[in-house]
Amino acid sequence: GNSVTQMEGPVTLSEEAFLTINCTYTATGYPSLFWYVQYPGEGLQLLLKATKADDKGSNKGFEATYRKETTSFHLEKGSVQVSDSAVYFCALSVYSSASKIIFGSGTRLSIRP
Amino acid sequence: DGGITQSPKYLFRKEGQNVTLSCEQNLNHDAMYWYRQDPGQGLRLIYYSQIVNDFQKGDIAEGYSVSREKKESFPLTVTSAQKNPTAFYLCASSTDRGMNTEAFFGQGTRLTVV
Numbered sequence: 001g002n003s004v005t006q007m008e009g010p011v012t013l014s015e016e017a018f019l020t021i022n023c024t025y026t027a028t029g030y031p032s033l034f035w036y037v038q039y040p041g042e043g044l045q046l047l048l049k050a051t052k053a054d055d056k057g058s059n060k061g062f063e064a065t066y067r068k069e070t071t072s073f074h075l076e077k078g079s080v081q082v083s084d085s086a087v088y089f090c091a092l093s094v095y096s097s098a099s100k101i102i103f104g105s106g107t108r109l110s111i112r113p
Numbered sequence: 114d115g116g117i118t119q120s121p122k123y124l125f126r127k128e129g130q131n132v133t134l135s136c137e138q139n140l141n142h143d144a145m146y147w148y149r150q151d152p153g154q155g156l157r158l159i160y161y162s163q164i165v166n167d168f169q170k171g172d173i174a175e176g177y178s179v180s181r182e183k184k185e186s187f188p189l190t191v192t193s194a195q196k197n198p199t200a201f202y203l204c205a206s207s208t209d210r211g212m213n214t215e216a217f218f219g220q221g222t223r224l225t226v227v
Contacts, residue, residue, distance in 0.1 A: 034215055043119075043203055043218035044156075089155065093207075093214040100146065100171075101207065101216050105155035 002027045006090045006104035013080055014112050021075040021107050023064075023090035031092040033057075033066055033073040038087045038106070047075075047088070082111045115140045119204050119219035125227050126191070126198065134189045134222045136204035144209035145187035146216065149173060150201045159202075162187055163209055191224065199226050 007022040025031065032051045036044040048057030053068035062077045073090060090104040117138040126132045136145065144163045148156040158171030162181040176195025181187055187206075191198045201223050205216040 032214060036216075036218075041221075041223075043220045044205075044216075045218070046215050049215055091216075095214065100144075100158065100161050101205070101214065103148075103156045108153075 004104035010108040012110045016079045019077040019080045023073045029094040031094045034091040036089040085111045117219040124224045129193045136187045138206045142206035144207045146205040147189045148203045
């Protein structure tokens with residue numbers, strides 16, 4: 001079956017530190033991969049996406065590369081800000097007759113000033 | 114502006130009551146989803162629908178019911194059979210076409226049993 005595993009949190013960093021949140025997946029077929037962000041008390045927002053192997057998604061300084069050989073989609077940012085504090089979800093979708101979106105368990109990120 | 118709207122934002126329910134959470138989208142999306150989120154937890158799929166008048170159970174459908182009479186609307190009823198309904202409920206929609214099926218989320222409904 002399809003599944004997503006992401007690094008457990010919480011993750012606490014100082015402002016301007018380098019961020020990596022690991023995400024690996026299992027899929028039957030060719031998934032599209034996503035990172036979503038959830039700010040406190042809100043719904044999820046799409047942060048970035050990649051639809052095929054070696055694609056790089058990027059947005060707001062965040063990047064993730066679709067690595068088919070390692071079945072990974074790690075989220076990175078070179079210099080985090082306090083405003084990046086949120087919960088980050090890795091997700092995949094595989095087109096099929098019963099397609100649905102599968103989410104990882106989420107990683108809570110806190111940035112210290 | 115196109116989007117997905119959930120209401121109400123906060124909902125209180127007495128034990129033994131059924132309550133219905135509203136979800137409306139004007140994105141012309143075929144697929145709609147309901148997720149439950151508990152504090153510090155990820156998302157768990159309750160029900161999803163890929164087309165009007167059809168829906169499928171997700172991972173935790175017991176104690177919940179849905180309908181999909183219109184493309185724009187996918188209400189979720191939390192029944193008295195749901196033993197622990199206090200949670201944050203998120204509705205989402207997607208085009209469900211091809212490889213680019215990102216989801217768009219509402220702002221959520223926080224349900225509390227009193």
